[in-house]
Amino acid sequence: MTTGEAILILGMLAVTFGIRYFPFSLASRTTMPPLMEAALQYVPPAVLVAITLPAVLLPHGEWWIAWNNPYLVAALVATLAGALTRDLLATIAISLVSFFAFQMIVG
Amino acid sequence: MNSPSQPDAFTRRKEFLTGARDTAPLLLGAAPFGLIYGTLAVASGLSAAAAIAMSLIVFAGSAQFIAVGLLAVGTPVLIIIATTFIVNLRHMLYSATLLPHLKHLPQRWLAPLAFLLTDETFAVTVHRVHKEDGSPYKHWYQLGSSIAMYINWQVWCLLGLLLGDRIPDAASWGLDVAMPIAFIGMTIPYVRNVPMGVCVLTAGTSGLLTMGLPYKLGIIVSALAGVLAGLLTEVAMRKRKEAAKP
Numbered sequence: 001m002t003t004g005e006a007i008l009i010l011g012m013l014a015v016t017f018g019i020r021y022f023p024f025s026l027a028s029r030t031t032m033p034p035l036m037e038a039a040l041q042y043v044p045p046a047v048l049v050a051i052t053l054p055a056v057l058l059p060h061g062e063w064w065i066a067w068n069n070p071y072l073v074a075a076l077v078a079t080l081a082g083a084l085t086r087d088l089l090a091t092i093a094i095s096l097v098s099f100f101a102f103q104m105i106v107g
Numbered sequence: 108m109n110s111p112s113q114p115d116a117f118t119r120r121k122e123f124l125t126g127a128r129d130t131a132p133l134l135l136g137a138a139p140f141g142l143i144y145g146t147l148a149v150a151s152g153l154s155a156a157a158a159i160a161m162s163l164i165v166f167a168g169s170a171q172f173i174a175v176g177l178l179a180v181g182t183p184v185l186i187i188i189a190t191t192f193i194v195n196l197r198h199m200l201y202s203a204t205l206l207p208h209l210k211h212l213p214q215r216w217l218a219p220l221a222f223l224l225t226d227e228t229f230a231v232t233v234h235r236v237h238k239e240d241g242s243p244y245k246h247w248y249q250l251g252s253s254i255a256m257y258i259n260w261q262v263w264c265l266l267g268l269l270l271g272d273r274i275p276d277a278a279s280w281g282l283d284v285a286m287p288i289a290f291i292g293m294t295i296p297y298v299r300n301v302p303m304g305v306c307v308l309t310a311g312t313s314g315l316l317t318m319g320l321p322y323k324l325g326i327i328v329s330a331l332a333g334v335l336a337g338l339l340t341e342v343a344m345r346k347r348k349e350a351a352k353p
Contacts, residue, residue, distance in 0.1 A: 001157045001160065002157075004184060005160075006157075007184055008157075011188035012167070012174060012188055013164050014188075015195065016166075017221065019196060019202075020201075020202055021218065021222075022199055023203040024202055024217045026206075032200050036200075037200055039335075040196055040200055042306045042334040043193060043194060043197065044169055045294045045303065045307050045310070045333070046307070046309075046330040046333030046334050046337070048173070048290045048293055049333065051173065051180075053311040054325075055286070056287050057315065074284045074287055078287065079291055079295070082294075086295060086296050088140070088292040091291070091295070092143065092285070096284070
């Protein structure tokens with residue numbers, strides 16, 4: 001394990017445990033503001049999309065919108081499979097298989 | 108399920124085992140996440156030791172997943188830690204909800220229960236603590252659920268690591284395509300209503316517009332933009348609905 005990895009893991013431990021423990025460290029009963037509660041549900045999809053969309057459309061830092069962009073093809077298949085199945089494992093399985101079939105036919 | 112009505116019929120052991128048993132379906136649900144995390148961790152450039160250590164001492168599925176995805180695109184460590192903070196903020200809501208039922212416990216209980224708190228354990232435990240049956244050992248129920256989740260997560264991550272090791276040249280093709288696929292597969296179940304759709308579209312557009320920002324800061328900016336857009340849409344729709352009422 002490198003120093004960088006150790007710093008990463010310890011940092012992630014610190015923030016994760018800190019968040020989970022923080023309310024326990026308060027003596028009295030705490031309640032979260034309803035608006036904060038409503039906001040939290042949007043965090044996971046927002047983060048995932050903010051990472052994925054640029055990675056798919058600009059895989060090497062430059063725009064690449066074409067049928068021979070494998071990331072874009074995989075993403076489109078995954079979106080379709082995900083919308084149809086709404087199941088993570090099925091989405092991954094369908095997408096990977098279709099993607100490799102596509103690669104074999106096209107490439 | 109037969110639940111005894113006398114408080115003295117509750118035992119620590121019974122609560123612990125019931126907690127673990129009630130978590131069983133969720134253990135299966137966590138399996139693919141653990142498998143994929145393990146498979147992709149090494150391909151993203153993380154060492155196997157670090158990938159295992161992350162599962163053992165961070166123990167936060169979605170944050171681990173995102174950390175691996177960010178590592179793969181060369182994100183600085185501090186930004187990954189900041190993203191972890193944002194992604195895990197929801198756990199504060201869980202702790203705050205469980206607190207009234209746990210605050211009588213000593214630190215040697217509170218610290219491990221906090222460390223082991225996940226979406227799944229919260230979901231089953233909140234159900235248990237709200238059942239007013241007078242059991243004095245509900246924290247044993249949460250511990251049973253927590254430990255089941257913890258062991259389960261380690262096993263699947265390890266299997267994923269072994270699997271990733273078996274796939275030849277996983278680093279060259281596996282990560283590249285599997286990561287966006289997995290992230291899309293995780294996003295789509297959230298998109299059930301208009302505010303979620305607005306949130307996702309805003310976060311994605313902002314992600315493209317803010318790519319020029321240094322240190323991959325655009326990801327955090329875009330996540331916050333998406334959250335704000337979703338929230339504003341939700342509030343606006345609620346207000347409109349209330350105004351439409353006769």
